[in-house]
Amino acid sequence: MVHGTAELLAAAVAARLVTRLVDAQAARGSASLVLTGGRTGIAVLEELREAPARDAVDWSRVDLYWGDERFLAAGHPERNETQAREALLDHVPVDPARVHVMAPSDGEFGDDPDAAAAAYAEVLKAGAQPEDHAPVPAFDVCLLGVGEEGHTASVFPSSPAVYETERSVVAVRNCPKPPPTRVSLTLPAIRSATEVWLLTTGTGKAAAVAMALSGAGEVQLPAAGARGRRRTLWLLDRAAAAKVPGVFVPPLA
Numbered sequence: 544m545v546h547g548t549a550e551l552l553a554a555a556v557a558a559r560l561v562t563r564l565v566d567a568q569a570a571r572g573s574a575s576l577v578l579t580g581g582r583t584g585i586a587v588l589e590e591l592r593e594a595p596a597r598d599a600v601d602w603s604r605v606d607l608y609w610g611d612e613r614f615l616a617a618g619h620p621e622r623n624e625t626q627a628r629e630a631l632l633d634h635v636p637v638d639p640a641r642v643h644v645m646a647p648s649d650g651e652f653g654d655d656p657d658a659a660a661a662a663y664a665e666v667l668k669a670g671a672q673p674e675d676h677a678p679v680p681a682f683d684v685c686l687l688g689v690g691e692e693g694h695t696a697s698v699f700p701s702s703p704a705v706y707e708t709e710r711s712v713v714a715v716r717n718c719p720k721p722p723p724t725r726v727s728l729t730l731p732a733i734r735s736a737t738e739v740w741l742l743t744t745g746t747g748k749a750a751a752v753a754m755a756l757s758g759a760g761e762v763q764l765p766a767a768g769a770r771g772r773r774r775t776l777w778l779l780d781r782a783a784a785a786k787v788p789g790v791f792v793p794p795l796a
């Protein structure tokens with residue numbers, strides 16, 4: 544789906560998210576959502592905060608997870624958690640027990656991202672239902688950003704994380720994008736989601752989007768390996784869609 548500008552995209556994704564969460568709650572009583580960091584992901588949360596329709600969601604019955612986290616001290620402004628709280632979570636009545644954060648670098652696991660990753664894998668396992676048939680919940684929606692070089696969550700091209708097939712969460716070191724140490728869901732964990740929504744804006748991402756939609760492999764372009772069990776949605780602004788072959792691009796929304 545292509546929207547004219549990054550602002551329109553953020554507003555449209557916020558509206559789409561309200562509908563999806565309300566539908567999930569109507570069907571099952573609760574909903575699960577994976578949050579992403581990055582400019583577009585946080586802009587969507589800011590739009591949600593301002594949208595009157597946000598109150599259609601019972602936020603106390605939403606399980607919130609993160610696709611990745613910058614491994615920094617609690618409250619650090621660069622943590623995806625800090626940004627998500629400021630953008631939305633501090634403004635809606637979430638149940639703190641259902642806000643499943645990845646541990647900070649000054650938390651109970653100390654400065655050990657492997658321990659933080661292993662602990663988060665246990666959190667995911669505890670949230671999975673028998674019908675999910677996986678040690679990871681079948682998240683209703685997994686929001687993801689995409690980097691200019693094709694990373695998604697904190698799975699970077701040709702990095703050890705992109706080859707991971709067993710673990711659901713890994714520590715990531717020496718990231719090309721700062722900060723260098725992170726904790727991330729792996730591609731198999733992302734593929735447990737019912738729906739994966741890739742949020743991408745700006746000309747800098749156009750080549751990565753075009754490659755992902757033209758059959759690039761996930762080692763070279765991890766975002767190409769981010770797929771939902773039922774649906775994979777690329778939600779783009781016009782600039783990010785600029786190099787996508789015309790056959791994939793419907794008229795502007």
Ligand SMILES: O=C1O[C@H](COP(=O)(O)O)[C@@H](O)[C@H](O)[C@H]1O
Pocket residue numbers: 579580581582583584610611612613623687688689690691695696697720
């Ligand atoms: O560092 C990160 O970057 C990506 C993409 O961010 P963007 O600002 O280029 O949209 C994001 O998906 C990831 O969650 C975050 O940790």
